[in-house]
Amino acid sequence: xxxxxxxxxxxxxxxxxxxxxxxxxxxxxxxxxxxxxxxxxxxxxxxxxxxxxxxxxxxxxxxxxxxxxxxxxxxxxxxxxxxxxxxxxxxxxxxxxxxxxxxxxxxxxxxxxxxxxxxxxxxxxxxxxxxxxxxxxxxxxxxxxxxxxxxxxxxxxxxxxxxxxxxxxxxxxxxxxxxxxxxxxxxxxxxxxxxxxxxxxxxxxxxxxxxxxxxxxxxxxxxxxxxxxxxxxxxxxxxxxxxxxxxxxxxxxxxxxxxxxxxxxxxxxxxxxxxxxxxxxxxxxxxxxxxxxx
Numbered sequence: 001x002x003x004x005x006x007x008x009x010x011x012x013x014x015x016x017x018x019x020x021x022x023x024x025x026x027x028x029x030x031x032x033x034x035x036x037x038x039x040x041x042x043x044x045x046x047x048x049x050x051x052x053x054x055x056x057x058x059x060x061x062x063x064x065x066x067x068x069x070x071x072x073x074x075x076x077x078x079x080x081x082x083x084x085x086x087x088x089x090x091x092x093x094x095x096x097x098x099x100x101x102x103x104x105x106x107x108x109x110x111x112x113x114x115x116x117x118x119x120x121x122x123x124x125x126x127x128x129x130x131x132x133x134x135x136x137x138x139x140x141x142x143x144x145x146x147x148x149x150x151x152x153x154x155x156x157x158x159x160x161x162x163x164x165x166x167x168x169x170x171x172x173x174x175x176x177x178x179x180x181x182x183x184x185x186x187x188x189x190x191x192x193x194x195x196x197x198x199x200x201x202x203x204x205x206x207x208x209x210x211x212x213x214x215x216x217x218x219x220x221x222x223x224x225x226x227x228x229x230x231x232x233x234x235x236x237x238x239x240x241x242x243x244x245x246x247x248x249x250x251x252x253x254x255x256x257x258x259x260x261x262x263x264x265x266x267x268x269x270x271x272x273x274x275x276x277x278x279x280x281x282x283x284x285x286x287x288x289x290x291x292x293x294x
Contacts, residue, residue: 035082039236046077046243048263049250056258063249073242079235085228110207115154117200118162121192122151125165132186133179141177159207166197166204 035043050073053060078084129145130138145168152158169192172184188194247264259265 042240042243043077043081045263046073046239049243049246050074050077052261052263055261056254059253060250063253065246065249069242069246073239073246076235076239076242079232080239082232085232107207110203111154111156111158113203114162114200114207115152115158118151118158118165122165124190125169125187128183128186128190132183137178141179156207159204162200163204166200169197 050070053065053070057065125145126142129142133141149161149164149168152161169184169187172180172187175181250262251259251264254262254264256265256267260267
């Protein structure tokens with residue numbers, strides 16, 4: 001008994017290969033300069049220290065904290081937080097990501113629907129074949145049906161994989177292979193009806209028409225944005241070193257209340273101990289309270 005005839009998996013078009021091949025690298029380059037929750041919390045602690053340290057300048061200066069160090073802290077904080085970057089940078093980074101992907105917003109929506117279909121029906125087909133086909137031919141049939149056909153990640157490649165899948169499902173209806181017709185009917189009973197297949201073909205046709213981005217490349221030069229992003233991330237690393245230096249120093253010279261005010265520590269106490277802790281912290285602050293100017 002020969003192998004069941006199957007449609008060949010079409011090669012991706014040149015346009016799709018151009019879109020898919022450099023996708024990961026391009027997206028890495030165009031990834032927005034996002035600050036995660038941990039980094040955002042860190043920047044908050046730095047701001048608290050810089051904003052409140054003037055209350056304790058006399059003691060801070062005795063341990064080497066100078067106007068130069070204070071200005072450096074603010075400078076690094078400003079750059080690391082992105083405060084001095086142009087608003088257009090953030091818009092352009094988002095645009096760059098779309099352009100780098102080579103996928104318009106509308107086409108991405110279509111690809112997501114096609115990908116969802118693939119994720120649903122490829123595994124179902126693999127599970128149905130051994131149930132419906134004769135046991136002595138099920139493995140051979142599955143190998144033939146899925147020859148050069150595998151699930152693809154969310155990308156233009158899902159268009160060709162699902163198109164091939166649908167062609168092979170259609171061939172089941174007229175196949176002379178034992179069990180093929182029953183498999184086709186079972187798929188229909190499970191929801192993959194001719195109407196569903198036709199609807200998916202329309203989605204595929206629409207996705208093939210949307211090969212260009214909705215938006216043009218951003219007006220700002222790409223190297224300008226990359227340079228600003230690099231400077232921001234470099235400032236963030238320098239700011240971590242700056243903060244670690246002074247946080248370590250100040251924890252060794254300031255009392256608990258001052259450390260809380262400077263964002264260097266936090267108090268965790270039960271309610272019944274709150275009054276005593278407040279009183280002790282107040283006494284500690286009196287000892288630390290030596291505000292001044294540079």
